[in-house]
Amino acid sequence: MDFGLSEEQEAFRRSVADFARKELQKGDGEAAAVRRREKSGELYREGWDKCASFGIMGLPVPEAYGGLGRDIVDATIAMQTLGRHCLDAGLLFSISSHVFTCEIPLLLFGSEEQKQRYLPRMVRGEIIGCHAMTEPGAGSDAFSISTTAEKKGDRWVLRGGKTFTSNAPVADLLLVFATTDKKKGWAGVSGFLVDRGTPGLSVGKPLEKMGLKTSPTGEVTLEDVEVPLENVLGRVGQGSAIFNAEMEWERSCLFAIHLGAMQRQLDTCVAYAKDRVQFGKPIGSFQAVAHKLADMRLRIELAELALYKVAWLKANKKRAQMESAIAKLYVSEAFVQNSLDAVQVHGGYGYMTEYDVERDLRDAIGGKLYSGTSEIQRNIIASLLGL
Ligand SMILES: Cc1cc2nc3c(=O)[nH]c(=O)nc-3n(C[C@H](O)[C@H](O)[C@H](O)COP(=O)(O)OP(=O)(O)OC[C@H]3O[C@@H](n4cnc5c(N)ncnc54)[C@H](O)[C@@H]3O)c2cc1C
Structure with missing residues (x-):
């Protein structure tokens, strides 16, 4: 049994720490900047871009899509190190939602075409992802969602509403969970890739929160949102x-x-x-x-x-x-x-x-x-x- 990091992991940890100290810390000014952003509730876009350039958004993504191709141990090391050296917890939370609740589902369940369509831009930080499961009536009981997806010809039509969606106010890609077969309960839930700007999709104003104020959170409304059949993530019922x-x-x-x-x-x-x-x-x-x-x-x-x-x-x-x-x-x-x-x-x-x-x-x-x-x-x- 070995509880230590390998030399390679230790070198990776040091490189993330150096990056965070140099690019995300601004000495005494950093704390004041975070306090200012907390008041306005804004995502630290400059920090977002720097993290993307360093490779954080592509931590678990294979090099073929522009990522670092690191395993989950390295991803854990990187996030721990960022948590230690960056005061803007909202920025890190937003990155985490983007990487672990949108990129990871794409990586594990996406078709080759879906991966090519989204992952390289997500890794470069050009587009922001989010994960919309929770609804006003379905929180802990996540699979009791009432958002529906109905198949009509060559489209899925989504109807419903989501809440507490991290990154929604700034997201370009929404992974939306909807029920395709209510009778099947959790086995009837599916994931859909919905692009910002799709007619019928709207995102409310950022919700005010107790903490993580620099990570925008929002409500999502889906009114007859039509997506092509190929926008199902994985198989129907695999939600x-x-x-x-x-x-x-x-x-x-x-x-x-x-x-x-x-x-x-x-x-x-x-x-x-x-x-x-x-x-x-x-x-x-x-x-x-x-x-x-x-x-x-x-x-x-x-x-x-x-x-x-x-x-x-x-x-x-x-x-x-x-x-x-x-x-x-x-x-x-x-x-x-x-x-x-x-x-x-x-x-x-x-x-x-x-x-x-x-x-x-x-x-x-x-x-x-x-x-x-x-x-x-x-x-x-x-x-x-x-x-
Ligand atoms: C900062 C933040 C970010 C979030 N980001 C996202 C996101 O990106 N995407 C997304 O889909 N959701 C997101 N959520 C929503 C989050 O997943 C839900 O808030 C959470 O699952 C709880 O649901 P609820 O708020 O409806 O509480 P409820 O489910 O109504 O729970 C209320 C209370 O009852 C308790 N309770 C409920 N059922 C049981 C039970 N069976 N046994 C014992 N106790 C129970 C709960 O533990 C809780 O204490 C976010 C929430 C927060 C606070």
Whole structure:
């Protein structure tokens, strides 16, 4: 058993860290820029383009389509490293939605023609992808969606509405899930590729959120949207297979961003605990504070083990249903707890926006909701235990 990174993986990690420090960090100005973008809710397009040029958008995509052709372990390393060195969690979340919930389904289920049509432009960051499953009446019970797709001659006609779709306000390609056969339940759901500008497709204004404010989220309305038959992703009725496959990727790579953020957060807290003096001593010398930092470190260790186990299983072509539910649940809850502790260690300064500590807490809470809530992860774990 080997818990270390290979020399090649370590060199890759260093190259991502160098890129992030040089291109995405702007010293003291970076934090102010993120705060400004949070107010306007705008996606950091310059950062998006830089990440695309470096190859982030093509991490898991084969070189034939312009990508880096890296496996899921390398993708996890890259996202963790970005999480550690880039303060704009919304940018990273948008990238993650684009790569892991739109490119990965295309890679795993797309026809050669579909891959050629979309992947090279997605890898170059020229077009933005999103994934539209959730509806006002269908969240955790994802396959109870009421958006329908009806076959009419050489077209599919889509009708319905989606909500909470990350990237929708800026997306050029929407992976829309619709039911093609209501009687079959989850087996009657299919995925469709819908281009921005298709008549009948409209996207609402960005929704205001607690955190991840620089990742635009929106509602999608489909009024008799016609797409050609060849825009079905995979086979008709394969929607649940697409959804489950991408979730395993997302539960490793997306949550690696949180792991990196927790590492950055701990570095900040340790430095603060050594520096801040009360009662004539650095606050880190008080056991109550030191133990908080020790617990934060403990959670990081366990989160890292859980995430890399999923990545290793997937890289070795094994199923990771149980392990990805455990990792998603643990990492998201650990990030919320570490963020609460980070605010507590910083005292009143942690509560003030200009010290950049409270933003992690706001960003972290979403992690307990998207990609299946904490309760749903516990349900998955329990059902795999046979309960
Ligand atoms: C920041 C963010 C980004 C998102 N991005 C996307 C996206 O890009 N694409 C997309 O399709 N969706 C996206 N979502 C939607 C997300 O997947 C849903 O919010 C999530 O699945 C929960 O659905 P819901 O919000 O309708 O809550 P509900 O399903 O209504 O749940 C409400 C509460 O009830 C609990 N609950 C529900 N059913 C059960 C049960 N059986 N057992 C125990 N507890 C239960 C839940 O855990 C939760 O606590 C995003 C959400 C957020 C917050």
